[in-house]
Amino acid sequence: DAMVIQNPRYQVTQFGKPVTLSCSQTLNHNVMYWYQQKSSQAPKLLFHYYDKDFNNEADTPDNFQSRRPNTSFCFLDIRSPGLGDAAMYLCATSSSQRTRRGTDTQYFGPGTRLTVL
Amino acid sequence: AQKITQTQPGMFVQEKEAVTLDCTYDTSDQSYGLFWYKQPSSGEMIFLIYQGSYDEQNATEGRYSLNFQKARKSANLVISASQLGDSAMYFCAMGGGYNKLIFGAGTRLAVHP
Numbered sequence: 001d002a003m004v005i006q007n008p009r010y011q012v013t014q015f016g017k018p019v020t021l022s023c024s025q026t027l028n029h030n031v032m033y034w035y036q037q038k039s040s041q042a043p044k045l046l047f048h049y050y051d052k053d054f055n056n057e058a059d060t061p062d063n064f065q066s067r068r069p070n071t072s073f074c075f076l077d078i079r080s081p082g083l084g085d086a087a088m089y090l091c092a093t094s095s096s097q098r099t100r101r102g103t104d105t106q107y108f109g110p111g112t113r114l115t116v117l
Numbered sequence: 118a119q120k121i122t123q124t125q126p127g128m129f130v131q132e133k134e135a136v137t138l139d140c141t142y143d144t145s146d147q148s149y150g151l152f153w154y155k156q157p158s159s160g161e162m163i164f165l166i167y168q169g170s171y172d173e174q175n176a177t178e179g180r181y182s183l184n185f186q187k188a189r190k191s192a193n194l195v196i197s198a199s200q201l202g203d204s205a206m207y208f209c210a211m212g213g214g215y216n217k218l219i220f221g222a223g224t225r226l227a228v229h230p
Contacts, residue, residue: 042208042220042222043218090160101148102146102211102216103169103212106152106164106216108163109161
């Protein structure tokens with residue numbers, strides 16, 4: 001089955017120790033998104049890739065970076081995790097045109113729950 | 118600015134009964150999409166149903182239907198014949214510019230046996 005895969009499902013890191021979360025997809029979608037979701041809140045978009053074009057949200061901290069080496073894979077790098085970065089990180093994909101239609105479904109992976117000690 | 122409002126922080130329903138989860142939205146765009154996602158305690162966001170702003174018929178997907186009232190800017194989710202496995206958080210979302218999703222605050226649904 002075509003799907004969005006995130007590894008690992010659970011990640012524990014130490015305060016200030018860099019961590020990388022990975023996402024892969026077999027849907028061949030051109031857009032990939034990273035969301036941060038804290039407890040009892042809605043997901044918050046960090047950034048997304050339209051093909052190879054990186055689009056950062058204005059309020060995403062510099063501590064968060066991303067790489068997309070090819071269509072299938074996307075990585076979220078947290079350079080120096082703080083206690084406030086503990087959250088669920090969700091990757092999503094969609095097949096979208098560069099328009100304002102807002103009608104394309106995003107499909108999510110199972111998420112990576114990050115704990116910062 | 119685009120906005121999604123879910124006014125019910127929590128709802129409960131008896132097993133096998135129907136339940137409606139409310140969602141209102143605000144946008145000045147003519148073309149947009151409305152989505153409902155289910156998030157169980159495991160954390161995965163599961164796509165349930167989609168309604169396009171130009172769709173004249175209400176969307177249905179199995180036990181899920183979307184009561185779309187464009188003039189009132191509402192897109193309520195109806196779950197028929199509730200099951201224990203329906204207990205989860207439910208998010209209403211709108212497709213914004215460049216397909217960004219704008220989420221509501223969510224409604225936590227509890228299905229009681």
